[in-house]
Amino acid sequence: MAAAAGEVRLIGGWPSPFVLRARVALNLxxxxYEFLQEKFGEKSELLLRSxxxxxxxxxxxxxxxxxxESMIIVEYxxxxxxxxxxAILPADPYERALHRFWAVYIDDKWFPSMFGIAKAQTEEAKAESVEQAWAALKLLEEAFEKLSKGKAFFGGGTIGYVDIAxxxxxxxxxxxxxxxxLKLFDEEKTPLLAVWAERFCAHEAVKEVMPETEKLMEFAKMLRGK
Amino acid sequence: MAAAAGEVRLIGGWPSPFVLRARVALNLxxxxYEFLQEKFGEKSELLLRSxxxxxxxxxxxxxxxxxxESMIIVEYxxxxxxxxxxAILPADPYERALHRFWAVYIDDKWFPSMFGIAKAQTEEAKAESVEQAWAALKLLEEAFEKLSKGKAFFGGGTIGYVDIAxxxxxxxxxxxxxxxxLKLFDEEKTPLLAVWAERFCAHEAVKEVMPETEKLMEFAKMLRGK
Known part of the structure; x- marks a missing residue:
């Protein structure tokens, strides 16, 4: 193992996708590392200081x-x-720039449209967010074709920076x-990403830290009830 | 010189701060490089394709x-x-992570508050944006103290990643x-940054590409007139 106990600690919470990024990178x-879970709705002294x-x-x-910042942690x-x-990022400067570009796109376009579906107050707003999310995934499907070079992940043979993002x-x-x-990672609309999503969740570095859908559903209901 | 003519081209426009980042990095x-200026309000075939x-x-x-993406270009x-x-980014992974963090902060917090001043429709909204911009600069003043280690720039002895951002x-x-x-880079509120700002604009890699304030003023008036 690459680190002695106590040397590496991660302040996080199990439902956060951003925390998950750091955990997958550390696993890869x-x-x-020691996982220091924040209590929901509170902020520890250590978090505020750090x-x-x-x-x-x-x-x-x-x-x-x-x-x-999650992607800065991944790169660190x-x-x-x-x-x-x-390696999580490719060594070649041009390849690195491409991977960085798509990771930014994911947070900039895909994430807001995905969460827009959950937040939508009307059927019209929901339909609009769904269309935006599908459009973003269509672009990401094309990016997958380019970056993966016919292999299993955006990172090629194994999980890389964009896969984590x-x-x-x-x-x-x-x-x-x-x-x-509805289906976001749809076999017909984005067949490569649909297969990739299953492959990602089944990966050794991911499967133990990816939160169960049922637990997330309960958490989401709790958030909505607030 | 590091590149033959035609090998490197930059699609941009003189008033854009994001284009300026790429130009400063190339100068450093x-x-x-060949500077391909887009016509205002149009998008060239080359831009749409690229x-x-x-x-x-x-x-x-x-x-x-x-x-x-400007900061991806700088890093590339x-x-x-x-x-x-x-070197524009420090070699040490921890230092790199710190510099990345502050560059993200600049786009995430400083930029919107600065432009909020220009966009404000009421005196109240303007005052709020001014307070936010000063608060952001105060944090950046503290970051400057840490990152510069008593030297002239965020990057230490010379312009680095955060300086460009x-x-x-x-x-x-x-x-x-x-x-x-009003004064944003105020000698009393943020004395280190006030001096830094003058030093940055006078730097060899910057002074020829930094747009003149008067030209920018005219451009801003043209934008407002539209």
């Missing part, structure tokens, strides 16, 4: 030094444990699919 | 391969010309200061 690198700007999870503490883990496990939302995507009675 | 690396997702400048074309330039000029907005900040009749 075989880094042992991320005073945003006061948000995830925060990675490496030898007590905090790293904030890749570089700090460069010799452990697999998009894959972390899969738990919540399933909740939204159930609540809205 | 001593990379020669950035079909966002259809926005800047786009860097390196051997005809497009790189989009740093890596693709690793041996030319100076924030510095590219200085032209527009001056326009907003004039229009709103």
């Amino acid at each position: 690198k075989g880094v042992e 991320n005073p700007v945003y006061k948000k999870v995830p925060v990675l503490l490496h030898h007590d030094k905090p790293v904030c 883990v890749d570089a700090a444990w460069a010799k452990s496990g697999q 998009l894959g972390a939302y899969l738990g919540w995507a399933k909740v939204i699919e159930q609540m809205a009675g | 690396k001593g990379v020669e 950035n079909p997702v966002y259809k926005k400048v800047p786009v860097l074309l390196h051997h005809d391969k497009p790189v989009c 330039v740093d890596a693709a010309w690793a041996k030319s000029g100076q 924030l510095g590219a907005y200085l032209g527009w900040a001056k326009v907003i200061e004039q229009m709103a009749g």
Whole structure:
């Protein structure tokens, strides 16, 4: 294992897709870490001290030094444990730029449209968000074709930066699919991504940390009830 | 010079702070490039083809391969010309993560509050944006103290990633200061950043590409007239 106990700690919460990104990256690198779960609705002294700007999870503490923002953590883990496990970002500068571009796109376009479905107050607003989410996935399907080069993941033979960026939302995507009675990762609309989504969830580095859909459903209901 | 003519092209426009970021990065690396200016209000065939997702400048074309999104371009330039000029991002993974964090903060918090001043429809909304912009700069002043380690720039002895992220907005900040009749980079509120701002604009890699405040003012008036 690449890290001694206590050396690496992650402040997080199990339902957060952003925390999940950090956990998958640490798993891919075989880094042992202590998972410090925040209580829902509270912010620990350690969190406030470690991320005073945003006061948000995830925060990675490496030898007590905090790293904030999920994709910055993923990139940090890749570089700090460069010799452990697999590479998460490609080595080639141009390939790196492409992977960064699509990771930004996922947070910028896919995420708001997916959550727009859950937040929609009217059938019209919901239908609009669904169309936007499908359109974003269609572009991501094309990106998958290019980046994966015919292999299993955006990262090629194994999970990479873009896989983590998009894959972390899969738990919540399933909740939204159930609540809205539709399929986002649709076999006909985006066949490559539909297969990829199953493959991602079944991956060794993911399956133990991906929250169960039922637990997320309960959590979502609790949030709605508030 | 690090690149032959025609090898590197930048699709942009002179008033854009995002395009300016790419230009400063290319200058720091001593990379020669062809500057392809888009006509205002139009989108060239080359732009639409090179950035079909966002259809926005800047786009860097390196051997005809497009790189989009300003800070991704800056990082690409740093890596693709690793041996030319100076390093833009620090080599240490933890330092890199810190610099990335503050660059994201600048686009996420400082930029909207600064433009909020210009867009404000009421005195109340304007005052609120001014307070937010000052608060963001106060945090950036603290970040400057940490990152610069007592030297001239966020990047230490010379312009780095965070300098480019924030510095590219200085032209527009001056326009907003004039229009709103106030000082954003204030000597009393944020003394380090006030000095830094002057130093940034006077830097060799910046002074030729930083748009003149008067020209930006005219451009802003033209935009308002539309």
